[in-house]
Amino acid sequence: MRIGLFYGSTSGNTEEAAQKIRDTLGPEHLASFESIRDSGVEGLVGYDVLILGVPTWNIGELQADWDTMFPQLDSIDLTGTRVVFFGLGDVGGYPDTYQDAMGIIYEKLLERGATGGIGFIETEGYDHFESKAIIDGKFCGLCLDEDTEPEMTDDRIAAWCTQLKTELGLT
Numbered sequence: 001m002r003i004g005l006f007y008g009s010t011s012g013n014t015e016e017a018a019q020k021i022r023d024t025l026g027p028e029h030l031a032s033f034e035s036i037r038d039s040g041v042e043g044l045v046g047y048d049v050l051i052l053g054v055p056t057w058n059i060g061e062l063q064a065d066w067d068t069m070f071p072q073l074d075s076i077d078l079t080g081t082r083v084v085f086f087g088l089g090d091v092g093g094y095p096d097t098y099q100d101a102m103g104i105i106y107e108k109l110l111e112r113g114a115t116g117g118i119g120f121i122e123t124e125g126y127d128h129f130e131s132k133a134i135i136d137g138k139f140c141g142l143c144l145d146e147d148t149e150p151e152m153t154d155d156r157i158a159a160w161c162t163q164l165k166t167e168l169g170l171t
């Protein structure tokens, strides 16, 4: 199974989370680990599984690299690729648009033929108010928050990576 982990990050939090997820999952499982600024949109093609890091910026908007790439996503076909998400947000600062970008990219990649539904987490324990990342009553990926709840990051990553290994059948 070919797995790639890609992320966009402006102030470094998503990059740091990506590194922790890589190390927790086991780097040997990843064929690629790269910023989307470096990979470009064509770099996302050819994987069985894409693990994607998506922070929300500017009150419900995409982070700059995802924003640049967004229109180009219409040019790729992700049929046969399973997509998994982790997002960075700030529930204290932006409760009405918490993790919106993760939901926006999730919907877009399903439109491009990808399959979702794995790496979802319960909303309990998150003091959110509104989020486009809630799909069928769950967050469509791991929600991390280095602004309001940084002390929870490591435990959240550990639990999610265990879940993901089971869902993907990684040993």
Ligand SMILES: Cc1cc2nc3c(=O)[nH]c(=O)nc-3n(C[C@H](O)[C@H](O)[C@H](O)COP(=O)(O)O)c2cc1C
Pocket (backbone or CB within 6 Å): 008, 009, 010, 011, 012, 013, 014, 015, 055, 056, 057, 058, 059, 060, 061, 063, 088, 089, 090, 091, 094, 097, 098, 099, 100, 146, 147
């Ligand atoms: C101007 C600004 C707007 C933001 N808007 C949102 C938002 O709408 N929703 C959210 O959940 N987080 C929001 N955030 C929080 C960021 O997602 C958070 O700081 C994240 O860790 C940044 O990730 P990065 O360091 O990888 O770029 C915002 C942060 C800033 C500075």
